[in-house]
């Protein structure tokens with residue numbers, strides 16, 4: 151019988167200062183997220199320097215709350231995991247240097263984690279993985295289809311060629327003058343409206359699992375602009391519903407096709423946009439009656455948190471992956487580079 | 497008492513280990529390289545060589561700025577997190593004060609400064625006993641020099657960036673200004689340890705960088721609010 155292990159993880163890649171403790175890679179012992187959203191709202195987006203300043207103010211408070219939530223002391227922890235990238239460099243640096251300091255002070259192993267690997271592993275806190283599995287990662291910075299054949303292996307089989315889905319949401323929301331962050335507001339409006347406008351769907355070449363959202367984004371902005379010039383009124387809720395229908399159609403269709411082609415056992419949705427009701431419903435419809443299991447994490451695990459980093463970190467830890475004292479923040483760390491590195495360390 | 501001192505607030509990376517008031521080891525580099533990559537290896541190496549383990553530490557002293565925002569945060573994050581994990585006090589000392597220690601026996605006032613671009617400097621004024629004579633500030637060097645001129649006493653200038661401002665200093669202050677040779681302008685981590693040895697610890701959670709400046713987006717936002 152193997153001994154239980156506890157991973158303490160830190161995540162500061164954007165505007166949430168987060169720490170968590172996960173037992174054996176699957177059980178949540180503590181999960182604390184200090185959000186800065188109120189500070190950034192007035193600027194209509196995340197201001198990197200402000201995010202970094204908040205992180206250093208919050209970090210030790212967040213850690214203390216995490217340990218007390220778990221009823222543990224730091225000596226009970228087996229390893230420290232941290233998001234090393236991608237993300238905002240100044241923000242990541244606070245987390246990375248915190249993790250190194252804790253690991254050094256307490257002589258604990260240190261594990262670097264890719265943020266997107268974390269989003270995928272958030273699902274393992276709910277359900278054990280069965281391979282091969284396909285993950286659709288959708289967030290403010292990412293739209294990717296990732297095939298996993300085993301733990302710690304990530305193959306990007308499709309990705310966006312321009313904007314991430316979340317970016318398109320934010321830009322359309324701004325055009326509709328919706329408050330920041332725009333994604334959830336569009337989703338809510340879309341529930342009230344109908345698809346009255348036929349916006350384009352970028353399917354790209356036959357068989358490609360890549361995405362493109364910049365054309366759609368421009369089409370929405372042009373449509374609103376032209377209507378305004380002609381004095382027509384478009385109902386915002388119908389624009390939102392039509393825009394969302396286009397995004398969700400492409401995402402769910404490509405996910406379904408990729409899942410079939412690679413004969414996966416599970417499909418996992420990850421990232422902040424996984425909270426989107428329209429996307430959840432479309433995917434549920436597509437996979438209804440199929441043998442493929444569809445997993446969408448609960449809302450609190452969709453947005454950025456450290457529990458997901460602990461879950462991914464637990465696997466990297468067990469596979470023998472260790473970071474050195476020279477671990478750095480890597481704002482553009484690629485998932486495939488990260489994956490090949492962790493395999494190498496096995 | 498075993499003290500670890502950390503300074504990454506500007507280009508210099510400095511780490512010192514002080515055992516019972518004696519500097520056991522000091523590591524200083526003055527190169528344009530990433531503090532985040534190099535700080536923890538430097539601490540690990542110096543502690544190993546001086547035979548001090550993390551659990552032997554009684555306090556950590558850290559330079560809290562002003563300086564490079566990112567650099568200050570790397571040092572302060574490391575110090576705060578180590579201090580928190582080890583449950584020992586962490587003392588933040590102004591990076592300007594650390595530099596002022598280089599002029600400790602100067603007969604006059606000591607003016608440490610860091611260049612802050614567009615004619616601005618982060619600066620302050622200290623006496624021989626390291627007492628602050630003028631609150632640390634972020635201001636135009638030209639205005640600051642005029643203010644110093646009125647003090648009619650010798651002023652010692654200490655800065656890694658002294659060459660950028662030498663002409664202006666000599667033009668406005670003439671003989672009143674003393675600029676020592678290059679080797680004197682580097683803040684020493686052993687001085688940082690000394691500065692923090694007897695300072696009372698503040699709350700660890702509340703320890704934040706001494707930026708001396710608002711974030712630009714925030715300053716603009718406040719300006720707009722005032723206009724409304």
Ligand SMILES: [Zn+2]
Nearest residue numbers: 289421422454
């Ligand atoms: Zn994320």
